[in-house]
Amino acid sequence: MIGRHLSKSRIQSGRQCHKRLWLELHEPEASQWTPAAQARLDEGTRFGDLARDLLGGGVLIAADHRHVNEALAETVALLALPREQAPMLFEPAFSHEGVRVRVDAFQRHDDGDTLIEVKSTTSVKPEHLWDCAIQTWVARGTGRNVSRIVHGHVDRAFVYETEGDYRGLLKLVDVTSEVEALVPRIPDIVEALKQVAAGPLPLLQTGGHCSEPYECPFLAHCRAAEPPGPAFPVDLLPRSRDLAGRLVEAGYVDLCDVPDDALGNPVHRRVAAATRSGEAFVSGELQGLLADIAYPRAYLDFETISFVVPRWLGTRPFQQLPFQFSCHTESSDGSFRHDAFLDVSGRSPLRDLVDAIVKVTAGAQAVLVWNKGFEGARLRELAGMFPAHAADLRGIVDRMVDLLPIYRRHYYHRDMRGSWSIKAVLPTIAPDLDYADLGVADGGAAQSAYLEACAPGTHEDDRERLRTQLLAYCARDTWAMVRLEHAFDMVSAAPDFPREHQPVPTP
Incomplete structure (x- = not known):
């Protein structure tokens, strides 16, 4: 079934969490995307579209992601042309061993191909190298000689000075050596994730992996199926990720149960004391x-x-x-x-x-x-x-x-x-x-x-x-x-919200 094939994004979801991959394949309606997340995706799409012009233009595969077979056929036809007629392809589709990918940009040379991955970030991140490795493995599996891998991202030093002129916004970095080190690991990952996709729902609890490297859109769905934890878990202590982990390992899940001598930070002690007592801490100053x-x-x-x-x-x-x-x-x-x-x-x-x-x-x-x-x-x-x-x-x-x-x-x-x-x-x-x-x-x-x-x-x-x-x-x-x-005024109560003060823009 087309919908059950693995893709670059699905493999990355599976690397983050097997349960996330399974839900994407079997219960995609359970995902929840926030407006802010959608806005980030829209901005990334805008940068990707602009990057095509900044890369010098080329041939864009017309078939979208819902028409995979058409995209694959169009890609094969273009790659069969002499290099001079189609030196740069955008969004070409490749399929190998049940994994389908769309590559942002694919530049053909006489001595090999250059795979270009475009990201709307300001640097190369580890997960981006895995993206490139997955695509490189698939493209090579179809017979392409991918000899160079390039990461394109935003140059944060760019200043928009002339209307419509974005030259200098796209920064290209050669990541071939880093990606080559990962490519041999892809087949085993793919095989393991195929088994996840074909198997039952993985029994995994929510945790730190739900937000690294990306916030999971199934987080609310997974938490709703879990038994409620304590009203005040230890991980609400501010700036205490490592400490919270040690407390859990020591058997403390509820902050109300943590003894003061386990908390060296005075702010943490204050938070724990107020949590146990239910009374607000207000200093005399x-x-x-x-x-x-x-x-x-x-x-x-x-x-x-x-x-x-x-x-x-x-x-x-x-x-x-x-x-x-x-x-x-x-x-x-x-x-x-x-x-x-x-x-x-x-x-x-x-x-x-x-x-x-x-x-x-x-x-x-x-x-x-x-x-x-x-x-x-x-x-x-x-x-x-x-x-x-x-x-x-x-x-x-x-x-x-x-x-x-x-x-x-x-x-x-x-x-x-x-x-x-x-x-x-x-x-x-x-x-x-x-x-x-x-x-x-x-x-x-x-x-x-x-x-x-x-x-x-x-x-x-x-x-x-x-x-x-x-x-x-x-x-x-x-x-x-x-x-x-005015919350702690000694003489008079804090002022009421002035309902008559409707916000009016300053001229």
């Missing part, structure tokens, strides 16, 4: 640290997007580019003003965003953020791109007060489950300020909504709906910081 932050206070949050293939001039591949911000400004008398920026035209929003953010933060003595490392890096990058505003943008960074390390040092609730992300902390302090009522409820959804809103084919009504949802989401993030800043 927290209230004073928050109260001492100067007025006026600007609570600032960005949403960002990154592209494998840069779309806006002056930007680089994978650069985190702000497309939106929200800012709640608080005066010493307790009053608030809300400003926001969002451009869903699809054009570069960066210059207008910079103008707006400099304007709305101009009078703030303190600019409060959650994770200064990220927000500050974005502003410093913008300062390099817009020299006229460089001093203003760096001044914003200088005035930043990061709430994240304050909370990390001085607060923990067991329901945070080892995380100090704002969405982990907020429900333990302000459960009324939920994200469940929002059309866009997290950063990944915000990126997906932005891409959809900017797409040329999106209906204007849908674009406006997405725009409203994005504005509401980002405003919720900055108001969350307001609530967390």
Whole structure:
């Protein structure tokens, strides 16, 4: 049956987890792809399409992945032509010993063929070498003399300076020697995976292999079939992968059962103590640290997007580019003003965003953020791109007060489950300020909504709906910081969410 043949991707799935391969073949409907994962796939496809032009063009096999036999026949016919008539093939199909592959690019030479694997990453990764080894073994099995293997990936140093000119974006690396070392191992792997495919469902438990080297789309399906573990497993300890493994080996699965003397890190001890007691840890310094932050206070949050293939001039591949911000400004008398920026035209929003953010933060003595490392890096990058505003943008960074390390040092609730992300902390302090009522409820959804809103084919009504949802989401993030800043006020309660302050973009 065509659907049961092995392919490069299926072999890689089987190398990661036999159960994943079996599910891909027998229960593919159980997979769950997130919008963020789909967006990454779409970006990779765009880079692959562009790579064909950057490689000098050639003949693209017309038959798609659903028409395997047609693709195989088309490939055979083209390879039978004199080399001068078809020196470069894109997506040629090869089949050998029940394994079918499509090669990104296949260049013919008088003395042998060059197999080119294109990846939308910035380096050669070990799993990519296995991809190349599988394809090389199959192509050679059909009689092709593959003498050179090349890995093509994104050159992160590339800057998009001229509209439509992507020369220099694709970086080619010869990986022949590394791949040749793996090719002899492919036959045994293929034979073992054929047995997996033909056998019963492998009885494997979820674990670290579910996310290495790729997040498995069957993870939720597999976990649903497993008995529930402890409410607070040891692996929720922050930055403790090796420690968690040692604790499990020592017989500790539930964090509540771990003795303090097994935890040398004071943060781990604090997390364990709060987990056992059910009472939040609040240091005696927290209230004073928050109260001492100067007025006026600007609570600032960005949403960002990154592209494998840069779309806006002056930007680089994978650069985190702000497309939106929200800012709640608080005066010493307790009053608030809300400003926001969002451009869903699809054009570069960066210059207008910079103008707006400099304007709305101009009078703030303190600019409060959650994770200064990220927000500050974005502003410093913008300062390099817009020299006229460089001093203003760096001044914003200088005035930043990061709430994240304050909370990390001085607060923990067991329901945070080892995380100090704002969405982990907020429900333990302000459960009324939920994200469940929002059309866009997290950063990944915000990126997906932005891409959809900017797409040329999106209906204007849908674009406006997405725009409203994005504005509401980002405003919720900055108001969350307001609530967390005032969570331990000694004199008055934290301010209520100003429902009348509907987010309106800054002109």
